Amino acid sequence: MRALGPGSVSSFLKIILDVVFAALWIGVVALSLITLAALLLSFNPDLLANLTKATDAGAVARDTALGELASNGSSITSGLLAAALYLAGILVIVGSLRRIFTTLTAGDPFHPDNVARLRLIGLMLAGLELGRYAFWAVSAWLLPGVGRIEPSMSLTAWFSVLVVFVLAEVFREGARLRREAELTI
Amino acid sequence: MPIRVSLDRVLLERRMSLTELADRVGVTIANLSILKTGKARAVRFSTLAALCRELDCQPGDLLVYEAGPDDGFLEEDEDG
Numbered sequence: 052m053r054a055l056g057p058g059s060v061s062s063f064l065k066i067i068l069d070v071v072f073a074a075l076w077i078g079v080v081a082l083s084l085i086t087l088a089a090l091l092l093s094f095n096p097d098l099l100a101n102l103t104k105a106t107d108a109g110a111v112a113r114d115t116a117l118g119e120l121a122s123n124g125s126s127i128t129s130g131l132l133a134a135a136l137y138l139a140g141i142l143v144i145v146g147s148l149r150r151i152f153t154t155l156t157a158g159d160p161f162h163p164d165n166v167a168r169l170r171l172i173g174l175m176l177a178g179l180e181l182g183r184y185a186f187w188a189v190s191a192w193l194l195p196g197v198g199r200i201e202p203s204m205s206l207t208a209w210f211s212v213l214v215v216f217v218l219a220e221v222f223r224e225g226a227r228l229r230r231e232a233e234l235t236i
Numbered sequence: 237m238p239i240r241v242s243l244d245r246v247l248l249e250r251r252m253s254l255t256e257l258a259d260r261v262g263v264t265i266a267n268l269s270i271l272k273t274g275k276a277r278a279v280r281f282s283t284l285a286a287l288c289r290e291l292d293c294q295p296g297d298l299l300v301y302e303a304g305p306d307d308g309f310l311e312e313d314e315d316g
Binding site: 231234235236 | 267268271275
């Protein structure tokens with residue numbers, strides 16, 4: 052089974068990445084809308100009260116849940132915002148991977164643009180990891196003792212970041228050799 | 237590049253067009269143009285042999301060395 056070119060493993064992976072990319076876009080948009088709604092509700096709790104009054108009187112459980120939402124509004128909003136940002140970061144990574152796999156499917160792995168794409172993936176992976184630490188630190192500071200998650204220094208994540216950066220340099224060398232080959236008559 | 241390709245002059249002397257040479261040698265016109273305009277980074281021995289065969293000349297008739305400011309270092313030395 053071929054790894055590169057049309058009808059190869061990379062074209063199959065490209066289809067998977069397309070599906071994941073579309074799903075992530077939907078996820079980011081949905082999460083952003085929910086965050087926006089939560090932000091509006093946290094600024095205007097009366098709106099929530101009006102909403103609950105407008106619905107049928109029997110929904111006590113839902114009313115309680117909404118009341119809880121109103122009281123923890125700001126923390127839920129910031130949590131949602133962090134999740135939206137995290138998802139957006141993953142979207143950028145998958146988007147770059149998708150474009151890399153487009154060149155692999157075309158049978159041109161050492162396209163010069165792939166270097167910048169790989170570097171972007173490395174930067175985003177590092178950014179997401181740092182964002183995770185920042186999110187933990189901020190949540191531990193704002194909400195002490197509430198569902199505290201112990202931070203873990205993920206060696207795998209940092210190893211991946213370094214591997215991606217090295218791969219970017221490998222691709223840079225490949226692109227240089229490709230350019231040389233193009234100008235060899 | 238201190239190596240100049242004098243393909244134009246040899247073609248003129250042989251009264252041969254670039255298209256005809258491309259057909260005879262089996263190299264695309266685009267690649268021969270790259271060679272003619274001095275943009276090529278390297279020439280394969282097989283291409284040089286085919287050019288010499290069809291133009292009935294020696295490699296020295298096609299390639300001329302001219303010392304210049306970018307002369308003296310190989311690219312590997314510059315990178316490393």
